[in-house]
Amino acid sequence: MTGLTQRRREPGEEPRPDDPDREPPYLDLDRLEARAREVLAPPVYDYYAGGAETESSVQEAPQAWRSWRLRPRVLRATQADLATTLLGTPVGTPIGIAPWAYQGMAHPDGELATRRAAARVGALMTVSTSATHSVEEVAAAAPDAPAWFQLYRQHSPEHTADLARRAGAAGYRALVLTVDLPVLGRRRRDLRNDFALPAGLRMANHPAPDDRPALSANASTSWTFDDIARFAEISDLPVVVKGVLRGDDAVACARAGASAIWVSTHGGRQVDLVVPSAHALPEVVDAVRGEVAPDGSDVEVYVDGGVRAGSDALVALALGARAVFLGRPTAWGLAVGGADGVAAVLTGLSEELAHAMTLCGVATPHDATPDLVVRAGWLPR
Numbered sequence: 001m002t003g004l005t006q007r008r009r010e011p012g013e014e015p016r017p018d019d020p021d022r023e024p025p026y027l028d029l030d031r032l033e034a035r036a037r038e039v040l041a042p043p044v045y046d047y048y049a050g051g052a053e054t055e056s057s058v059q060e061a062p063q064a065w066r067s068w069r070l071r072p073r074v075l076r077a078t079q080a081d082l083a084t085t086l087l088g089t090p091v092g093t094p095i096g097i098a099p100w101a102y103q104g105m106a107h108p109d110g111e112l113a114t115r116r117a118a119a120r121v122g123a124l125m126t127v128s129t130s131a132t133h134s135v136e137e138v139a140a141a142a143p144d145a146p147a148w149f150q151l152y153r154q155h156s157p158e159h160t161a162d163l164a165r166r167a168g169a170a171g172y173r174a175l176v177l178t179v180d181l182p183v184l185g186r187r188r189r190d191l192r193n194d195f196a197l198p199a200g201l202r203m204a205n206h207p208a209p210d211d212r213p214a215l216s217a218n219a220s221t222s223w224t225f226d227d228i229a230r231f232a233e234i235s236d237l238p239v240v241v242k243g244v245l246r247g248d249d250a251v252a253c254a255r256a257g258a259s260a261i262w263v264s265t266h267g268g269r270q271v272d273l274v275v276p277s278a279h280a281l282p283e284v285v286d287a288v289r290g291e292v293a294p295d296g297s298d299v300e301v302y303v304d305g306g307v308r309a310g311s312d313a314l315v316a317l318a319l320g321a322r323a324v325f326l327g328r329p330t331a332w333g334l335a336v337g338g339a340d341g342v343a344a345v346l347t348g349l350s351e352e353l354a355h356a357m358t359l360c361g362v363a364t365p366h367d368a369t370p371d372l373v374v375r376a377g378w379l380p381r
């Protein structure tokens, strides 16, 4: 409550940081990021926010969604329903959580809080290999909610295979192989800060979790198409390939046994001047049309990178994505409000998406078809 001693705010004046009535701005993601920046140590904020080289791809990602325009359908009396399935698993919203590392730096409960938030709102969480809680601990935080496990290739093949096996045993429903990190991108902020996992946190899925590895110390070496085929064969879990930006690669992944393709630039953290997800998505969707997953269903396509509004998500669905995933917005939510913060970000964007769908006469994610979008400038696609 506002104390009697506190002077009234002038109209339009920002609440002061110590104002206890100050509601976190969960739907204003720029302000939420600013709030997260206040609570995070500067090298941690830089690690979460930053990207490769000049960060022009980080900047461009949200703008690229806005190079599309929606063509609303009217007179449809539409009630939007966000429910869909991802690899056969029912979810309450097509907006999920992308894998992001080291969540314990944002909040003491780290991945456990994110997992509880995802379960609460019916969103799918993808858990990173580079988590500060183990595969099993994160699964146990919300055992009945669906989640996927993102796998980085480890130095030892036995360790990689063991992580995949543990993910299956712990109830994860898919393995997400991230293929855009043959080496870690050149992130100038992290190099300048000599960034490393802060003392007291551990890479819980690594053989020597109590080390304080520099970011690259335990990072992957490259996957190959053979690895995709091998994991598709040896694992009972469907394989999702994350970090694909070309139609030819997407087809090759599908033919190697992938069940889904995840279009991503890794949040602009790997290749600077990379084609934005919002522009690569249609090519990948067109290329995999007609490709069949090992279980006989159609190969699904997902996307992440710079999705910051319900309309961005609707454009992605219209361009053929079955789901969109959020990275940094959930990091800011976790830093500012823990599980409640992550849930508020997911709920806020899902509500915006439902609203945009209703306004555009789209009843379900499935009804978001390509005729719903044109490139800005009214040029034909």
Ligand SMILES: Cc1cc2nc3c(=O)[nH]c(=O)nc-3n(C[C@H](O)[C@H](O)[C@H](O)COP(=O)(O)O)c2cc1C
Pocket (backbone or CB within 6 Å): 047, 048, 049, 061, 098, 099, 100, 101, 128, 129, 130, 150, 178, 242, 264, 265, 266, 267, 268, 269, 304, 305, 306, 307, 325, 326, 327, 328, 329, 331
């Ligand atoms: C701090 C941070 C850590 C990340 N760690 C991983 C990771 O461990 N594995 C992975 O596949 N992708 C990782 N990513 C990439 C995200 O999964 C995702 O592709 C990207 O953040 C989406 O873009 P957005 O942040 O603009 O929403 C990370 C991204 C960020 C911002």
Ligand SMILES: O=C(O)C(=O)c1ccccc1
Pocket (backbone or CB within 6 Å): 101, 130, 181, 184, 215, 218, 219, 220, 266, 269
């Ligand atoms: O920082 C990242 O983007 C990332 O994917 C990663 C890679 C290796 C270890 C930790 C995080």
